[in-house]
Amino acid sequence: MTVLDARALNRATLARQLLLDRADLPVLDAVGHLCGLQAQEPQEPFTGLWSRLRAFEPKVLSDLLTGRHVVRTHLMRRTVHLVTADDLVAWRARHDAMLRQRVLGTYRRELEGVDLGELAAAGREVMADGEPRSMGDLARAVADRWPAAGHRPVGEMLVAGLLPMVQLPPRGLWRTAAGVRYALVSSWLGREIDRPVPGDSDPVGQTLVRRYLAAFGPAASADLRAWCGLAGLPAAVSALREELVAFRDERGRELLDLPDAPRPDPGTPAPVRFLPAFDNAILGYHDRGRIIDDAHRGLSVEGARVVLVDGRVAATWTVDADTVLVTPLRRLSRADRGSVAEEGRALASFLSGDESDRVRISASSG
Numbered sequence: 001m002t003v004l005d006a007r008a009l010n011r012a013t014l015a016r017q018l019l020l021d022r023a024d025l026p027v028l029d030a031v032g033h034l035c036g037l038q039a040q041e042p043q044e045p046f047t048g049l050w051s052r053l054r055a056f057e058p059k060v061l062s063d064l065l066t067g068r069h070v071v072r073t074h075l076m077r078r079t080v081h082l083v084t085a086d087d088l089v090a091w092r093a094r095h096d097a098m099l100r101q102r103v104l105g106t107y108r109r110e111l112e113g114v115d116l117g118e119l120a121a122a123g124r125e126v127m128a129d130g131e132p133r134s135m136g137d138l139a140r141a142v143a144d145r146w147p148a149a150g151h152r153p154v155g156e157m158l159v160a161g162l163l164p165m166v167q168l169p170p171r172g173l174w175r176t177a178a179g180v181r182y183a184l185v186s187s188w189l190g191r192e193i194d195r196p197v198p199g200d201s202d203p204v205g206q207t208l209v210r211r212y213l214a215a216f217g218p219a220a221s222a223d224l225r226a227w228c229g230l231a232g233l234p235a236a237v238s239a240l241r242e243e244l245v246a247f248r249d250e251r252g253r254e255l256l257d258l259p260d261a262p263r264p265d266p267g268t269p270a271p272v273r274f275l276p277a278f279d280n281a282i283l284g285y286h287d288r289g290r291i292i293d294d295a296h297r298g299l300s301v302e303g304a305r306v307v308l309v310d311g312r313v314a315a316t317w318t319v320d321a322d323t324v325l326v327t328p329l330r331r332l333s334r335a336d337r338g339s340v341a342e343e344g345r346a347l348a349s350f351l352s353g354d355e356s357d358r359v360r361i362s363a364s365s366g
Contacts, residue, residue, distance in 0.1 A: 001246060001247060001248050001254075002247050002248070003247065003248050003249070003250060004218060004247045004248070004249055004250075004255065004263075005249075005250055005266070006249075006250065006289055006290050007266040007311075008263065008266045009218065009249065009255075009290035010266075010270075010290045010291055010311045010312065011263075011264040011265070011266055011268050011270065011311065012217065012218060012261075012262065012263045012264065013216065013281060013290055013291060014264075014270055014281075014308075014311050015262040015263075015264050016214065016215050016216055016217065016261065016262065017034070017052070017215065017216070017280075017281045018030065018033070018034070018052035018053070019051065019052060019270075019273050019281060019308065019311075020264065020268065020270060020271075022051075022052060022053055022054040023052060023053055023054065024053075024054055024055075025053060027049060027053065027056065027060045027061050027064060028064055028069055028070065028084060030049060030052060030053055031049075031064075031070055031082060031083065031084055032084045032086075032087065033214070033215060034052075034215050034280070035076075035083070035087070035211050035212060035215050035216075035227075035280075036075065036076065036081040036082055036083035036084070036087065036280075037049070037081065037082045037279075037280065038079060038080075038081060038082075038276075038277075038278040038279060038280050038283065039072055039080050039081055039082040039172065040079055040080040040278060041276070041277050041278065041303065042072075042171055042172045042176075042178075043174075043175070044276035044277050044278065044279075045061065045082045045172075045276070046058050046061060046174060046276075047274065047275075047276040047305075047347070047350075047351070048275065048276045048279055049061060050347070050350050051273050051274055051275060051276075058174035058175075059174065061174065062169075062173040062174045062176075065169050065172055065173060066169050066173070068085060068188060068189055069084065069085055070082055070083065070084055070085065071083060071084075071085055071088055071166040071167075071185075071188070071189070072166060072167040072171065072172050073088055073092075073164075073165065073166045073167065073185075074099060074159070074160040074161075074165070075088070075091065075092065075095055075099075076095070076227060076228045076229055077102075077226075077227075077228070077229040077283075078098070078099055078102040078103070078160055078161075078229060079278070080167065082172070085189050088164075088166070088185065088189075088193070089185070089189065089191060089192075089193050089194055090194050090204065090207070091204065091207075091208065092164050092185070092193040092194075093193050093194055093195060093196045093204070094196070094204040094205060094208070094230070095228070095229070095230065096196075098228075098229050098230055098231075099160060099161045100116065100157070100161040100162065102160075102161070102229065103153075103156050103157045103160055103161035104157075104161075106153075106156070107152075107153035107156065107157065110148075110149050110150050110153040111149055111153050111154075111157060113148075114146050114149055114154075114157075116157070116161075116162060118145075119142070119146065119154065119157065119158065119162060120158070120162040120163060122142040122145060123138060123142060123158040123162060123163050124163060124184070126138060126141045126142060127163065127182075127183070127184050127187070130183070130184075130187045132168050132181040132182060132183045133181060133182055133183075134179065134180060134181055134182070135155035135156065135158070135159050135180065135182065136151060136155060138155060138158055138159065138182065139151040139152070139154045139155030139158065142154065142158075159182050163184060164184065164185040164186070164193045165182045165183065165184060165185065166182065166183055166184075166185055166188050166189075167180050167181070167182060168181045168182070168183055168188065200235055201235065201236075201239050202233065202235040202236040202239070205230070205233040205235065205236030206236040206239055206240055208224075208228060208230075208233060208236065209224065209233055209236050209237055209240055210240070210258065212224055212227055212228070212284075213244070213256065213257055213258050213261065214258060214261060215284075216280075216284045216285070217255075217256065217257040217258060217261055218247050218255035218256065218257035218263070219255055219256065219257070219285065220249075220253045220254060220255055220256070220286070220287070221233075221234070221237060221254075221256075222253075222286040222287070223284070223285040223286045223287060224237075225286065226283075226284070226285055226286035227280070227283075227284040227285070237256070241256075243259070244256045244257060244258065244259070245257050245258075245259045249287070251287070253287070270308070270310050270311035271339070271343070272307065272308065272309055272336075272339045272340050272342075272343040273307070273308040273343070274305070274306075274307055274308075274317055274324075274343060274344070274347050275305060275306050275307070275308065276305055277303040277304065277305050278300070278301075278303055279306075282300040282306070282313070283300055283301070288300065291308070291311065291312055291313060292306075292312065292313040293312070293313070296313055296329055299313070299316065300313075304316045305317050305318065307326060307340060309332065309336050309339070309340065310336075313329065314328060314329055314330055314332065314336075315327055315328040315329055315332070315340065315361075316329065317344070319348075319351060322348060322351070322352040322355060322356035322358060323348065323356065323358040323359065323360055324344040324345075324347050324348040324351075324358070324359040324360070325359075325360050325362070326340055326344055326359065326360070326361040326362065327362045328361065328362060328363075328364040330364065331364040332361075332364045337361055337364075340359075340361060341359050341361060344359030344361070345357040345358075345359050347359075
């Protein structure tokens with residue numbers, strides 16, 4: 001079985017994530033190809049798409065949100081993702097059990113004795129009028145039935161675990177700060193989520209496996225599980241094995257992939273790219289060694305924005321007064337610093353609406 005080293009996996013990831021070459025895809029197609037973007041920080045998907053698309057206009061994404069073609073919702077790993085409306089409708093039921101269990105994992109003691117079926121019914125009754133509500137408003141509306149549980153546990157279970165909900169604009173619109181208001185998927189999209197499919201072949205899981213591999217492969221079952229939060233999708237993987245190809249990484253793990261998916265030559269040059277907080281190019285794997293050193297792994301879960309140099313995390317970045325500030329994590333060559341500065345100026349211009357192209361790079365670590 002062919003062994004793929006970290007550099008080969010890195011270039012495959014960059015190609016699948018639209019980070020090796022910026023793509024000409026429409027924004028909606030890009031969100032779909034990426035299986036959604038991590039969006040717990042509302043403005044981060046704009047940088048994520050800017051880094052991946054050749055002619056990205058923020059207004060297009062904002063219009064897709066207000067037009068109800070993309071939505072913000074709790075899904076993979078119980079984190080807020082920006083996904084296409086079609087994917088939410090198709091995938092949500094497959095995530096239901098995981099979402100409930102993850103909320104219970106945080107609030108098991110507080111929710112002890114709460115009948116989740118009754119709680120869901122009460123929440124639906126409140127939301128049936130179609131009016132958007134904050135999580136706190138929804139929790140307070142049902143709190144008299146479960147006073148011991150507390151507003152926060154009840155609210156999180158309702159909006160993230162029991163009811164298919166979306167976070168409504170203006171939250172998530174370009175350069176807009178807004179609180180979180182929720183509506184039922186059925187109210188916002190005018191359609192119900194797809195019902196669970198009976199049987200053992202797990203067709204929705206098969207779709208998730210194919211889509212994950214198209215955007216993240218080659219990857220191990222543990223990587224798939226780390227991305228979606230589901231328990232490895234063994235039935236789906238088993239059903240698809242004959243149509244997939246297999247490799248091994250340098251640790252001996254089996255990696256699965258779509259046969260015709262891009263696996264570029266490891267020597268392919270990789271441009272500097274600025275990634276937003278919690279980008280799935282990093283978080284979408286259990287073994288993140290293909291893109292980030294173990295010493296810096298914590299950055300990916302702390303919400304640090306990172307810079308890829310030669311395809312790997314080499315710096316962090318922030319913005320202050322329309323200036324992009326870059327802090328290297330290792331020594332950067334003169335050429336690398338020049339490339340980081342060039343891409344940083346372009347990012348500053350994008351984020352400031354062409355009012356600034358300032359970038360400042362700290363001295364290289366080491």
